[in-house]
Amino acid sequence: MKKLIYFLVVLIFPGWLQICQAQQVSMVNAAPGVKKLSVGSIDKFTPQSFAEAPSRQALADLPHDKAPFQASDIRIKVTARGVVVEIPLTDDEQLYGFGMQINSFNQRGLRKRPIVNDNPLNNVGYTHAPMPYYVSTGGYGILINTSRYTTFYCGTAAKVKDNANAPDGPKNAQSVNDLYGGSKAASNYVTVDIPGAIGIEVFVFEGPDMRTAIQRYNLFAGGGVLPPMWALGVKYRVKADFSAGQVYKMAKYFRDNNIPCDVLGLEPEWQTAAYSCSYVWNNKLFPNPQNLIDSLKQSNFKINLWEHAFVNPKSPLYNQLKSRSGNYQVWGGLVPDFADQTTRNQFAAYHKATFADKGIAGFKLDECDNSNLAYGSGTWSFPELSEFPSGIDGEQMHQLFGLLYQKAMLTLYRANNTRTLLDVRASNAFATPYAAALYSDIYEHPAYIQMIPNSGFSGLIWSPEVRESSSSTELLRRTQTAVLSAQTLFNSWYLQNPPWLQYDKGKNNRNEFMADAKEVEATVKQLLNFRMSLIPYLYNAFAQYKLKGVPPFRALVVDYPADKNVYGIDNEYMIGEGILAAPLTGNSNQREVYLPQGNWYDYNTEQKYAGGRSYTITNQTDKLPVFVKEGTVLPLAKPVQFTNAATVFDIDCRVYGQNITAATTLFEDDGTTYSFEKGNYNTLNLSWQKGKGYVKRTGNYNALKYRIKSWREIR
Amino acid sequence: MKKLIYFLVVLIFPGWLQICQAQQVSMVNAAPGVKKLSVGSIDKFTPQSFAEAPSRQALADLPHDKAPFQASDIRIKVTARGVVVEIPLTDDEQLYGFGMQINSFNQRGLRKRPIVNDNPLNNVGYTHAPMPYYVSTGGYGILINTSRYTTFYCGTAAKVKDNANAPDGPKNAQSVNDLYGGSKAASNYVTVDIPGAIGIEVFVFEGPDMRTAIQRYNLFAGGGVLPPMWALGVKYRVKADFSAGQVYKMAKYFRDNNIPCDVLGLEPEWQTAAYSCSYVWNNKLFPNPQNLIDSLKQSNFKINLWEHAFVNPKSPLYNQLKSRSGNYQVWGGLVPDFADQTTRNQFAAYHKATFADKGIAGFKLDECDNSNLAYGSGTWSFPELSEFPSGIDGEQMHQLFGLLYQKAMLTLYRANNTRTLLDVRASNAFATPYAAALYSDIYEHPAYIQMIPNSGFSGLIWSPEVRESSSSTELLRRTQTAVLSAQTLFNSWYLQNPPWLQYDKGKNNRNEFMADAKEVEATVKQLLNFRMSLIPYLYNAFAQYKLKGVPPFRALVVDYPADKNVYGIDNEYMIGEGILAAPLTGNSNQREVYLPQGNWYDYNTEQKYAGGRSYTITNQTDKLPVFVKEGTVLPLAKPVQFTNAATVFDIDCRVYGQNITAATTLFEDDGTTYSFEKGNYNTLNLSWQKGKGYVKRTGNYNALKYRIKSWREIR
Structure with a gap:
């Protein structure tokens, strides 16, 4: 019978295709x-x-x-x-x-x-x-x-x-x-x-x-993601070979110097094997991980752990996943068949029991994206011809691997009723509701800026990380871009000290600080404080992403599709409804900015500009290059160094425009759980009418996150 | 019935694959x-x-x-x-x-x-x-x-x-x-x-x-190609907008200055439409093409014409090929279905009647290779999803297009019993017997050198063309590489004057010559004369390619597979049996050369070197950086400016090694037709025994191409 069918198939294959065409x-x-x-x-x-x-x-x-x-x-x-x-x-x-x-x-x-x-x-x-x-x-x-x-x-x-x-x-x-x-x-x-x-x-x-x-x-796709509030603060990834003591020291540095930071990230060497991964603490560097987690929690730091999804033979997961993985290895490790729900569940269950339940706030999935370069060795990742138990092939698994990792890991955080924001190097369609920020080793600053508006077309969150730079000015410009993006991330996996004390990698690792390190540090602190001021506004923008699907970071063409001048503008973008960001690169303090129709205000000088044309603007490194749309109510918080359950933001509202009527909202919930999905949140309506501001709070959330302290009209 | 079969196919598709696996x-x-x-x-x-x-x-x-x-x-x-x-x-x-x-x-x-x-x-x-x-x-x-x-x-x-x-x-x-x-x-x-x-x-x-x-x-694949002897001389492609008058002038320049040249190539504007192609002479620039062909023939020049295989609506071929082409256009032109023999024949028949029968010696097929860059426009060529009447898809047509063009065009030259050497930008497997040299717009000199040994693994002929340079030295180094490759080609499609009079493109086109233009020209002439001296040796190497499949240009690893030191050597290569070439790049006159086991002689200094190690060698721009293997009989001709039916080479034999017995051969035929395939050729055995040279001529060719004039032993 099989032979007969085979004969039939071969015989009619072309005919079968004709049928398909019709x-x-x-x-x-x-x-x-x-x-x-x-x-x-x-x-x-x-x-x-x-x-x-x-x-x-x-x-x-x-x-x-x-x-x-x-x-x-x-x-x-x-x-x-x-x-x-x-x-x-x-x-x-x-x-x-x-x-x-x-x-x-x-x-x-x-x-x-x-x-x-x-x-x-x-x-x-x-x-x-x-x-x-x-x-x-x-x-x-x-x-x-x-x-x-x-x-x-x-x-x-x-x-x-x-x-x-x-x-x-x-x-x-x-x-x-x-x-x-x-x-x-x-x-x-x-x-x-x-x-x-x-x-x-x-x-x-x-x-x-x-x-x-x-x-x-x-x-x-399920609506946008509302990250935990702490994820809108500052994330700092420490050097890959740091011990627990060095991590404590870095945490202390942030708090002693009042530099905002919510998350510390650990890089490969926290594990006993990393390329591929054991998912087991390296006790030489971290003899008592629970102590580290608990102590940092007391100092209001979250911990994020670097990993691959490639399972090393040393891993407790290895034997469990061996029959649930592809037939090719990556860096000696298994490639779990994430297309299979049981496999995803087993991978997640291990992470839940071993890490999330013990207080690990998130993970970073590196190198899940394949490579054609891989520093000379031709490639990493599994071949497209790989076979998996679920029946998916390697090509389709490549395209979906990062997405399915997100799906697996977010299930566990949802099970714990704890929100997170993962870092990932690969994603795909229908990722909108997944709390994960993409990052890249591509480090060109203009490309990093371009990817912010690009992310908004596709329901993605993009994190233009800061590493080293070629000058203090470049470091500060990159910091500005990070502040004006979805996630403010410093990735110092190869830096002994924060890059603002020494932008040059070699000198940084020899502890040779810049002569003006303290001044640059102060400027960075100023920029990060602006970020912290913006958290209520950003949190609301993400709430609108969740509820209405409006991307918090968008190309100008999304809001102004009739304006042909913006079709090619990829170095400016909208943040929420009222802010236009125009980051600078390199060492110049000037750039061209196109402002779309309507009136705009330079956030720093409060000068008014008519839209529909370009301007050469000047921006110093200690001020953020942003413009505010006329008609905007901009709620800005007194900066905090981190957020926790007790955080209450003191907010000043700036109203842009003379004699206008305008309104905005803030989204108020516990900031960390999924309770808001059951209606456990408030909406604050902030409205400006006839020279006076009004606050109207509606909803079921029974604590206070925002205190509106003042209003100011900017003409 | 169709529905039943369709049902069966869908039903058993996975099963059918299982059968295939088994x-x-x-x-x-x-x-x-x-x-x-x-x-x-x-x-x-x-x-x-x-x-x-x-x-x-x-x-x-x-x-x-x-x-x-x-x-x-x-x-x-x-x-x-x-x-x-x-x-x-x-x-x-x-x-x-x-x-x-x-x-x-x-x-x-x-x-x-x-x-x-x-x-x-x-x-x-x-x-x-x-x-x-x-x-x-x-x-x-x-x-x-x-x-x-x-x-x-x-x-x-x-x-x-x-x-x-x-x-x-x-x-x-x-x-x-x-x-x-x-x-x-x-x-x-x-x-x-x-x-x-x-x-x-x-x-x-x-x-x-x-x-x-x-x-x-x-x-x-059918054995290697034996190009016509003139194709081993010098080819010069003139500026794309040259008129017949300017072409004559360039031809005269070569002859007046005794600079070797066998072929002049015309670039896109010889046609009425070029992107895509009409295959019709542009009578504004060339009012009487036959005059041009005939006059240049009298001066012993061949003509080669640039083209695409994409057929413009203005072309006489358009209506004929419309139903024989793919369903997508390239640059507005048809993509002929070269997988179909009748289509190939029609394309070739037009070229035969219109060009080859009238004396056009060859063609250059440009941009048949697809592109991912195409200077910003994303791509050229037809999409992979294209459909063709023969049933081939666009993907497979992409891979075969250049190969099938060669097959089509060489049929016509064989029909005329006239050999040619085409230029093409795409080829594939089983191209060994096709008389076509590959070229590239990639212009990095080290890559051009590397492609010479790479060509030898795969039965390909590679032509590292010379265009502009950043210095006289670089121009001369590139000329050396061209002399030491299968085809010596200057591509001046955007240069008013030969690059040796002005290497800088801008100045060249403003007729601003270098102060030392005449000295550089003299050096180029010296290098090209060496090329002409080498023609009998090269012609024999190609004959061995034809008869025995030995690539005339080979990586060292082909001849010395047991020597691990040569596994990575891609900047030296063998020419024929006895010559090792080690081209220089950039502005230095020194480089490292590894010589494999045995003894070697610097061609220029005649110094002897023991193999199995590396040397730093010095090479001036007017000498070719080549070494000769001990035991080689090297027949070198008195240089000519071109070859034709009457050419007879006067040859001096150099014998490398003291008290050795050695031999080589020369291949003697008419140099231009396929008659040798019917046995109409001679083999000259040149042997050296006990300090004396012997010539033994066997075969059926009844004219003389080589006169052995002298022998010299080099110790």
Whole structure:
């Protein structure tokens, strides 16, 4: 019988494909404003198959309008090679997304291959978060629900026309000089290539505008993440070979000098084996880990532990996971089959019992993203041809590995009713509700800034970490960017001392401090204090992310899609509803800033600027380069050094604009648990009417986090 | 019925894969010393499916020994994702090949993805000649007969072991500092990933040694190419916007100044449309092309024409090829379905009637290799999802496009009984017998040198072209490399004047010559004269390539596989049997040279060196940095400015070594036709015995190309 079937299959294989080609596209409403198109046999291991439940009520509450095309205008074809999807594209649409892209922003006119990798590889599309997803200024988003390596031709793959003289396609360049001057193959489709697939699902997130489409994607993924309040403070990762004593000393340094810090991170050597991981404390450096955890807790520090998900033979998890892992090793360790729920649960259960239950506040998953470079050795991670017990292949596991780690680890923190913010080096679609910040070894400052607005298209949290620098000024500029991002992180895994005492790596490790170390330290403290002032505002922005899907950090084009001047602006971005950040790089104290329509205020000088044009602005290193939109009520807290259950913020409200009526909200809860999901929170309405401020508190949370102390109008 | 079959297929798809996995590997002797393993359903469009006939007699004449493993030790598995091949690898084997690799040489320990591209993309494996093929110092070669994008893990993909403490895999690094210091996943297999395939053929080329394995591959492909003798002279490509008058002027410059030159190349603007191509003379610049061809022929110049294979709507070929092309355009032009023989014939027939029959000696196929960069526009070339009438997909067409162009064009030159040497930017496996030199826009001089030994592993001809430079010295060093390569090519497509009059592009185009232009020109002439002296020796080396498959340009490891010191040497190489070239780069006149076992002579100083160690050698820009192996008879000709039917070389023989007995051969034929394949050639045996030289001429060629004038012993 088997032979007969085999014979039949081989005989009719081409015919079978023809049948597939002729298959009908089926379309359903997956959620309000979310259409799902399906063709053929759908892969088992798609990003959506692992997604959390959609926020259906919030989706229904969004304004609703159709995409500029009928979903049925999307063409889907199954070929012998895979699936091809063609999505209509008008001449003036601009496209953004594809996850955490590095070195590209507006993706129109590019070919993108969002494949998980630690290196952007000349802008091919390789990224830490390879999302098969984009949004359009046309007011919609598209998600190709696949974990396969997929290529998007963003209006660049032009078909042969029946009429050879059709204006489609480039002019007839006569030489490469002409040619490279700009002519490109032009197409009114985004063409998507999904080799290996024999069926596909396409999600269409409707507008009416790009911002709503992004909200819709985020809410369909389950809504944004509300990190614990302490995660909005300062995180500092200590040198990899620090002992418990050195960690205590570093904690004491922060408190003695009144420098804000909420989290200390330990790097590889806290374990007995790290590449791959044992998940066992290295007792030479840390003879009594529980003492460390408890003492630091008393000083209001959280601890975050570095790890891989690759399980070393020395690990207690090894024998348990051996039959639940892929058939190839990474750094001698197992690759757990995270596509399998039991495997995820076992991995998480060990982490819960051994670490989380004992007070470890979070983890950092390093090098889960594959590499083409790996410092000369060609690659790390498992090969794409790996096989896993669940049936997922190595290619799809690559794309999903970081995402599934998040899913595993967040289950355990939810079980403990304790929120966290993980650090991860890989993610994918439907990660919006996962409390994890992406980071990268790519260290170019302009790229780090660009990734902040890029993160907002795709429901991601991006953490542009500060390491060493080439000057004090660069160090301070990088610190500013960290302060103006979702997570303020110093990664000193190879630095004996904080980088603000010595920006140069070699000198830092020889304890040679800069002559002006104390002045630079004071400036850093000033910048970090601004961060702490901003926590209530940021916390509210994340609450809006959770409840309404509005990304707290957004490109200008998200808020101003009609303004063509912002289509390419990737070095400015919105924070919450009222703040525009324009970070500086290098050693200059000037930069160009474009301000969109409306009026804006320089936060530092309080000078008013008319929008719709660019300005050369000056910014000193001790002030944050931010502008505030007219009509904003900006609640700013008296800075604290950390937050804990007892923290109450004293808040001054600044009102930007003369004789305006304006309002904002603050989100008030315990700051650390999931109780708010059961309604255990307050909303503070802060409104300004006729020269007077009003506070209205509604909700069920029975303690106080915010005290509004004053109001000030800025004209 | 169709529905029933469809139902059956969907039902048993996983089962069918299980059946495939269980399938037997079949093994046949494809030719003497060439084994072919097959599993499953073989793709229709493999490189081998387009190959020329093997040189069976020459294969049988090779010494014969088995590979260090049984071919049956190769494991092949068909999975849901594709095919996985595992080839045994011992600890001390070194691997080379994968086509024209750029920036990598010894491939052991690397992951390589030989995919056609104009850019090496951080050494992922992208290349102009993406061959799924490697050779081993173990004395064998492996070719995976696929046109799909394939990944080779060269001993880097380690499986999980039953015994977790097995020494396989890296040590337990504690930090990335430890880790990146060198530990790698180690495996005793080369693991090959061929996604999308449902069957595969693997060819094993047996030794006994690596050199014989390479010969065997080359002979199985049909034997090497013997270019026309004029192609071993100097080729000069003129500025893209030159008119006929400017071309004449350039030709006159060469002859007036006695600077050797055989070929002038015209760049894009000779056509009415170039990006894509019309294949129609641009009569504004060239009002009477036949006059140009004829006049230059009288001055003993050949003409080579630049082109794409992308057919512009303005081309007479457009309507003919429209139904024979892919469904996507490139630069507005058709992509002919070269996998179809009729399409190749039609493309070639037009070129024959319009150009070759009228005296055009050759073509240059540009930008047939895809790009990930394309100067910011994201990509050129057709998408992988393209469909073609023959049934080949875009991915496989990408890999084969340059190869199939060569096949098409060489058919026409064979039909005219006129040999040529094309320039191409893409090739693949089984290209050995095709008369085409690869070139690249990658312009780093060390990479250009490395590609010379790399070409020899894979049956390719590499042409490191000279453009502009940053100094006179660099220009002369690049000229030396060009002289010491398969094709000596100056590509001045953007230079008004020869680069030796002004190396700086801007000044060159403003006709601002260097103060020492005449001195540099004299040095270039001296170097090119050396090239012309070497033609008989080179021509014989190519004849050995044709008849025995010995690559004329080879890495040292090919001739000295037992010498571990040469495993990584990629900046020296053998030319023919007796010459070792060690080109210099940059502005220094010194470099380290490793000389393998035996004795060697500096060609210039005639100083003798003992091999098996390195020396710091000095080389001035007017002398070629070459060493001659003891025991070599080196026939050197009195330089000519060009070759034609009447050319007779006056030859002095140098004999390297004291009191030795030695011999070499020269290959004598008409130099331009295929008549030699019918035996119409002579072999000159040049032997040295007891202090006296002997010439013995055998064969059927009835004219004289070589006159041996003198002998000299060098001790």
